[in-house]
Amino acid sequence: MTAVVHTGLLTARALRQGARIPVFLVMNLVQPMIWLLLFGQLFRSVVEIPGFSAAGSYLEFITPGVVMMTAMFGAAWAGTAFVQDMDRGVMDRFLTSPTSRGALVASTMVYQAVVAVGQALVVLAVAWLCGARFGSTPAETALGVLALLLAVVLLTALFSALSNATALLTGQQEALIGISQLVTLPLMFLSSAVMDTRLSADWVADVARYNPFDWAVVAGREALAASPDWGVVWGRLGLLALAALVVGRLATLAFRTRQRSA
Amino acid sequence: MPSTRTSAQETAIAAVDLRKTYPGGRGRPPVPALDGLSFAVPAGTVFALLGPNGAGKSTTARILTTLSRADAGTAHVAGIDVARDPERVRRTIGYVAQKPVTDPLDTGRENLVLAGRLQGLGARTARTRAAELLDRFALADAADRLVRTYSGGMARKLDVAMGIVHSPRVLFLDEPTTGLDPEARAGMWAEIERMTAVESMTVLLTTHYLDEADRLAANVAIVDRGRVVVAGTPDALKDELRGDGIVVELAAPAAAPAAGSAGPPGELVPDAGPALADRVTDAVRACSGVREVHLRGRTLRARAESGAAALPAVLAALDAAGVPVASATLARPSLDDVYLRRTGRTFAAAQSDAPGSSAGDDTEATAAGVAA
Numbered sequence: 001m002t003a004v005v006h007t008g009l010l011t012a013r014a015l016r017q018g019a020r021i022p023v024f025l026v027m028n029l030v031q032p033m034i035w036l037l038l039f040g041q042l043f044r045s046v047v048e049i050p051g052f053s054a055a056g057s058y059l060e061f062i063t064p065g066v067v068m069m070t071a072m073f074g075a076a077w078a079g080t081a082f083v084q085d086m087d088r089g090v091m092d093r094f095l096t097s098p099t100s101r102g103a104l105v106a107s108t109m110v111y112q113a114v115v116a117v118g119q120a121l122v123v124l125a126v127a128w129l130c131g132a133r134f135g136s137t138p139a140e141t142a143l144g145v146l147a148l149l150l151a152v153v154l155l156t157a158l159f160s161a162l163s164n165a166t167a168l169l170t171g172q173q174e175a176l177i178g179i180s181q182l183v184t185l186p187l188m189f190l191s192s193a194v195m196d197t198r199l200s201a202d203w204v205a206d207v208a209r210y211n212p213f214d215w216a217v218v219a220g221r222e223a224l225a226a227s228p229d230w231g232v233v234w235g236r237l238g239l240l241a242l243a244a245l246v247v248g249r250l251a252t253l254a255f256r257t258r259q260r261s262a
Numbered sequence: 263m264p265s266t267r268t269s270a271q272e273t274a275i276a277a278v279d280l281r282k283t284y285p286g287g288r289g290r291p292p293v294p295a296l297d298g299l300s301f302a303v304p305a306g307t308v309f310a311l312l313g314p315n316g317a318g319k320s321t322t323a324r325i326l327t328t329l330s331r332a333d334a335g336t337a338h339v340a341g342i343d344v345a346r347d348p349e350r351v352r353r354t355i356g357y358v359a360q361k362p363v364t365d366p367l368d369t370g371r372e373n374l375v376l377a378g379r380l381q382g383l384g385a386r387t388a389r390t391r392a393a394e395l396l397d398r399f400a401l402a403d404a405a406d407r408l409v410r411t412y413s414g415g416m417a418r419k420l421d422v423a424m425g426i427v428h429s430p431r432v433l434f435l436d437e438p439t440t441g442l443d444p445e446a447r448a449g450m451w452a453e454i455e456r457m458t459a460v461e462s463m464t465v466l467l468t469t470h471y472l473d474e475a476d477r478l479a480a481n482v483a484i485v486d487r488g489r490v491v492v493a494g495t496p497d498a499l500k501d502e503l504r505g506d507g508i509v510v511e512l513a514a515p516a517a518a519p520a521a522g523s524a525g526p527p528g529e530l531v532p533d534a535g536p537a538l539a540d541r542v543t544d545a546v547r548a549c550s551g552v553r554e555v556h557l558r559g560r561t562l563r564a565r566a567e568s569g570a571a572a573l574p575a576v577l578a579a580l581d582a583a584g585v586p587v588a589s590a591t592l593a594r595p596s597l598d599d600v601y602l603r604r605t606g607r608t609f610a611a612a613q614s615d616a617p618g619s620s621a622g623d624d625t626e627a628t629a630a631g632v633a634a
Contacts, residue, residue, distance in 0.1 A: 002382075005379075006380060009376060009380060013365070013368065013372075013376060016367075017365070017367040017368065020367055020408075021367075087361075088361050088363070088364075088365075088366075089358075089359030089360065089361035089421075090362075090363055090364070090365055093359065093377070094380070095329055096327040096328060096329060096352055096355060096357040096434075097377075097380055097381055098349070098353050098380070098381065098382060259329065
């Protein structure tokens with residue numbers, strides 16, 4: 001119960017402060033649109049390659065990919081908030097008080113999820129304006145979007161936790177830059193986000209099958225398809241949830257490691 | 263059980279033989295931070311850990327507030343073992359770190375309300391308490407401004423208010439006035455004095471300011487290289503130096519000392535040779551209860567069991583010797599004198615040693631690096 005209240009309080013703090021930097025807000029909304037339009041134009045004709053499995057336009061193919069890219073790249077920076085709190089005495093104040101450790105981690109996840117869901121809705125709206133269509137009936141479209149957003153939330157939770165754990169263990173902004181450059185970019189290209197992996201080398205397709213980022217892309221794309229295979233959607237969402245739980249737990253344990261080395 | 267004791271002189275903080283060594287890393291030797299540090303703080307009093315940078319003060323505070331763990335030794339806060347039951351300790355204490363503990367992108371009020379809520383206060387109680395503290399710390403006018411617009415002194419006052427928002431039984435203040443200008447420091451001292459009078463709590467203060475410990479603390483432990491060198495009330499520590507300092511400025515007789523004069527530099531009256539200086543010191547030394555008479559330039563220093571009793575006799579003796587007096591002052595011995603006597607180095611020297619790279623002295627810098 002305390003953990004839930006604390007998560008609420010700390011999430012409110014993050015949202016309040018996010019809103020105090022309007023530039024952040026604007027950049028967070030503009031960036032996914034740039035991805036969408038850039039990749040959409042750059043690779044427009046790949047759908048014409050024989051063997052490309054997607055039925056619709058390339059824009060429809062990459063929309064879920066761009067949604068997940070935006071969510072993952074944003075969440076990889078979640079630890080920045082911890083680094084800032086550690087640079088000041090704010091983290092020490094939390095840690096010497098009854099503040100729930102789980103809530104500290106969970107609040108950054110919730111904050112990132114709120115931002116990522118907002119970004120996802122913007123991407124979907126822009127894609128729709130550019131002519132992309134998802135689902136076959138309005139009800140199915142709504143259901144598909146909800147499933148996609150759930151994938152966004154789980155992916156965000158997973159990468160926020162990873163970023164938080166890194167922040168707690170290293171206390172360095174540089175380490176977070178490392179994560180986003182060395183981990184997220186390869187994960188993005190080793191997935192079906194912008195390219196059908198059936199057209200890539202076999203090993204890429206193999207790796208993608210174990211890539212949590214690809215789980216989110218596949219779940220989101222399948223949920224938006226004309227006739228979704230819900231077994232695929234729920235299977236990937238389940239894997240994502242499991243991964244988020246495990247890494248979230250590890251991030252909470254990182255507090256203890258920190259105390260031992262402090 | 264220590265926690266069930268109800269005697270008047272309950273011990274709020276007890277540290278026994280704390281030891282802590284930070285790993286050196288990359289071929290550097292391990293850095294000892296605490297080397298068997300022990301002290302006890304009676305409940306309801308202000309206790310100062312006084313020492314130069316790197317003495318181990320902050321490491322001690324971090325162990326007592328559950329941020330860090332000691333390699334050996336035991337520590338109890340409000341009767342609770344910090345290693346065994348850190349969660350209960352956290353519900354009992356307030357901690358104001360050396361670094362700012364507030365959020366620059368929140369207002370003063372938002373900072374206080376959030377701190378209160380996280381400490382378990384209800385929404386309404388937290389708001390009331392925040393308003394009360396903003397008033398008391400004279401921050402009401404700035405209450406709804408972002409903290410990043412605060413001056414250093416205001417921000418530090420808010421830091422202290424954050425530490426007591428939940429009326430903790432034990433408050434840790436880690437160098438509350440470091441980096442403040444003298445005026446802000448004096449203001450902070452007044453706040454801390456008022457605060458400890460209003461809220462009946464135990465305060466552990468770490469400081470490298472001698473005058474701060476002297477002014478605020480009922481008891482002081484002087485810490486050097488990870489150990490308590492000596493502990494007691496500031497007065498008792500100074501009393502062991504026995505007596506007061508007497509400083510007499512002699513007025514210039516006919517010829518003032520000048521650069522390049524024949525006599526050795528710093529002599530009272532060059533033309534008179536050492537004779538006059540001897541006459542002065544002999545006259546003062548003859549006064550009963552006066553010891554350690556030194557004359558340097560026109561400044562005469564001596565110690566006396568009771569300065570107030572000895573001063574008239576000293577003045578009379580100087581008058582009889584025909585030496586006019588410009589001013590006379592009595593000075594109680596300072597903690598600086600105590601520090602010098604106990605550690606063999608002056609406080610200022612220890613302080614300026616601290617940033618150096620020798621193992622014992624950069625302990626806290628390393629500690630901060632590890633913790634960061």
